[in-house]
Amino acid sequence: MSDSxxxxxxxxxxxxxxxxxxxxxxxxxxxTWLVAGLVQDVEEPGDFFVFDLEPESIIVSxxxxxxxxxxxxxxxxxxxxxxxxxxxxxxxxxxxxHGWVYNNDGDLAFVPDEDRFSRGLPKDRLGLKAIRVxxxxxxxxxxxxxxxxxxxxxxxxxxxxVSPFRPEDMxxxxxxxCRLECNWKAVFDNFGELYHVEHIHPQHELxxxxxxxxxxxxxxxxxxxxxxxxxxxxxxxxxxxxxxxxWAQLEALGMDKDDYKGRVLDVRQDIQIKKxxxxxxxxxNYDLLSDxxxxxxxxxxxxxxAVLVLQPEEFWILRSRPRAGDPNKCYWDKLxxxxxxxxxxxxxxxIKFPPLQNRANVxxxxxQTGDGAARPEHDEFDQEAIIAGEKTMTITLDxxxxxxxxxxRGMHSRGFGEAWLCDDESRIQHYHNTIDTFMCD
Ligand code: FES
Ligand SMILES: [Fe+2]
Numbered sequence: 001m002s003d004s005x006x007x008x009x010x011x012x013x014x015x016x017x018x019x020x021x022x023x024x025x026x027x028x029x030x031x032t033w034l035v036a037g038l039v040q041d042v043e044e045p046g047d048f049f050v051f052d053l054e055p056e057s058i059i060v061s062x063x064x065x066x067x068x069x070x071x072x073x074x075x076x077x078x079x080x081x082x083x084x085x086x087x088x089x090x091x092x093x094x095x096x097x098h099g100w101v102y103n104n105d106g107d108l109a110f111v112p113d114e115d116r117f118s119r120g121l122p123k124d125r126l127g128l129k130a131i132r133v134x135x136x137x138x139x140x141x142x143x144x145x146x147x148x149x150x151x152x153x154x155x156x157x158x159x160x161x162v163s164p165f166r167p168e169d170m171x172x173x174x175x176x177x178c179r180l181e182c183n184w185k186a187v188f189d190n191f192g193e194l195y196h197v198e199h200i201h202p203q204h205e206l207x208x209x210x211x212x213x214x215x216x217x218x219x220x221x222x223x224x225x226x227x228x229x230x231x232x233x234x235x236x237x238x239x240x241x242x243x244x245x246x247w248a249q250l251e252a253l254g255m256d257k258d259d260y261k262g263r264v265l266d267v268r269q270d271i272q273i274k275k276x277x278x279x280x281x282x283x284x285n286y287d288l289l290s291d292x293x294x295x296x297x298x299x300x301x302x303x304x305x306a307v308l309v310l311q312p313e314e315f316w317i318l319r320s321r322p323r324a325g326d327p328n329k330c331y332w333d334k335l336x337x338x339x340x341x342x343x344x345x346x347x348x349x350x351i352k353f354p355p356l357q358n359r360a361n362v363x364x365x366x367x368q369t370g371d372g373a374a375r376p377e378h379d380e381f382d383q384e385a386i387i388a389g390e391k392t393m394t395i396t397l398d399x400x401x402x403x404x405x406x407x408x409r410g411m412h413s414r415g416f417g418e419a420w421l422c423d424d425e426s427r428i429q430h431y432h433n434t435i436d437t438f439m440c441d
Contacts, residue, residue, distance in 0.1 A: 005217070005426045008433055010419040012411040015183040020439075021327040027439045028304050029053060031145045032220075033154045035306045035319055036060050038172060038335065039138050041375070042068060046089040046104055051142065054322050059083055060133060060140050063105035064091065068135065070142045071106050071128035082128070086378060102128050137308075138168035138337070139317065156219050158300055164288035165310045170337035176393055177333045177380040178401060182408035184305060184320040184330035185435070190400050190407075191299070191307045191318065192428040193421075194225065198233070200399045205233040206243035208297065215427050221303030221434025223427040229296045229311075230268040239264055253278055271295045275312070280349035283341025286312060301427065303434055313339045318397075328408055332401075334393050 014020050036051035037060060048061035050073055057073035059082070075082050080097040092109055093102045101110035106128040114121055132143040134151040136159060141151050152159065180187055190196070194210040204210060209228040216224050230246060232238060242250065242257040242264055250257050250267070253274040260267050272291040279286040286294060289312055300308040307318040315337040323329040385391040386401045393401070410416055421429055 005429045006433060007421075007429065008436060010421075010428070010432045012416050012418075014432075014435065015186055015408065015411045016327050018327060021322065021325075023439060024322070025055070027441065028435070029056070029144070029322075031143075031148055031438065032304050033134075033141045033143045033148070033151050034304075035302070035317060036070065036133075036140045036142045038337075039135050039140055039168065040172060041087060042140065044089065046091055048083070048090065048093075048104065049087040050083050050085070052321070054325065056144075057081060057083075058131065058142055059093075059128070060142065061104045061106075063103075065105070067105065068133055068140070069104075069106055070131045070133035070140075072131065074129070075100055076108065076126040076128070077111075106130055137162055138170060138315075154220055155222070155302070158218060158222055158224070158302065161224070162300065162308065162310065164290070164293065165312065165315065166288065166339070167308075167310065167315045167337065170315050170339045172335060172375060173338045174334065174336035175376050175378045176391075177331050177378065178386060178391075178393060179323065179380070179382045180320075180330050180332045180401065181328060181383060181405045182330060183327050183411075184322050186407055186411070187320050187330060187332055187400070187404050188301070188305060188307070188431070189428050190404060192223070192301055192431055193425040194227070195422055195424040196403075198235075200403060201396050203245060203395065205236055206239075207231070207245045209234050211235050217427070217430045221431050221437075222301060223430055224298060224300045225427065226292075227297050227299075228268060228292075230271045231265060242267060252282075268295045280345050283343065283346040283349075284313065284339065285342065285345055301431065303431065304438075315339075332393075334397065 034053065036058060037049045041047060041049045042060055042062040045062055045064045045066060048059055051058045051060060059071045059073045061069050061071070063069060073081055073083055075095040075097065077095065077098055077100050080095055082093050082095045082102065084096065091104055093104065094100070095102075099112045100108065103109045108123045108126045111117070111121060111123070132146065132148075134141050136151060136155065143151070148154070194213055197204050197210045207229060209231045210233065212234055213225050213227045218224070230249070232243065240262060242260045246267060247257050249271070253271065255270065255274055272294045275284075275286055275294040276291070294312055298310050300310070302308060305320045307316075309316040309318065317333070317335040317337070319333040321331040321333070323331050379391070381391045383401050383405065386393065386398050392398050419428075
């Protein structure tokens, strides 16, 4: 374990205790910056979306004057939820209970039978209750704590490290939520280590080298891990031929897999060279990215509940949220965004490249299907739909989902004392040490 990580016990309580869950509402959710949604969903005046973080519900809206606001989704009359829809465009919101009307800047605009409030009706004090909102990386962030540091201070070095990927220029292509039967931290832990990858994600051995990954730790419990891509697991024999998992990507870049017989480890560097060379013809601007960033994958775990997975052409936001007032349940969101090829860059490219073909096997990178014009529908389903093979969040996430409910079951056993982490799980320790700091503060 890294010298900078202090070991502290991680017991089952934080995953199964109802009291612990209630305390998290005050100590964690109410005090941290959280990914509420996407800027692209609130680009126009009147656009809004609702971010549910049980028991809270938060409205993020773009006012008529173009200002971005966030409010608790609760009527100041008798506490009803004002908006029951996920997303849309409205100039004003009418509470479904007695018809109080709020403008999309939060002001209370109209109260039916106002003259029946003989006690008075201080409309300027009865607007929707505002909370802090900010944007970064194409994401809308909210914070319920007026005393918390700024988003910039909270994310610290993460902002500059992520910026070359230009996530704000990517468009949403998939919007899914799976209802998991586990604590929201149990699924987050799963993304805090690569120790399990060799056991449950065999396909990764033939495109990533997890054993040589590099972990880094940031203030406020954030971490990142850098993983070499377009290579193979360095603990296994090097295959003679390029694994099939990489073929489509090579083809997309005009590379012949047969050229790499007996020298599979050269693919990674050549991918970097080819992307640099072919980027403009494919409509991608790779200028801000390093060579390693062109071939590899980087994942940021943002405290307390967001995982950002970045590649030059694709960005995943994975997010866990508590569910149903039950520590054994959570929502697991996946927002997949894609850098859409830029027609202008393509037009000006000196190299002309034939259209991509045979992309059926492409799971990430250079997959130019979908034009990002129409927002995908939000699809929400139970984990059983994944287990039955009726839904997928990609093979890798599906494999994780198969496992995670049994971890939660195990946490209820009298036979479980505390987690015993290995060196490769030190990001989990860093994360839980921050949990402890917030919970005890
Ligand atoms: S609770 Fe909203 S109008 Fe009465
Ligand atoms: Fe996994």
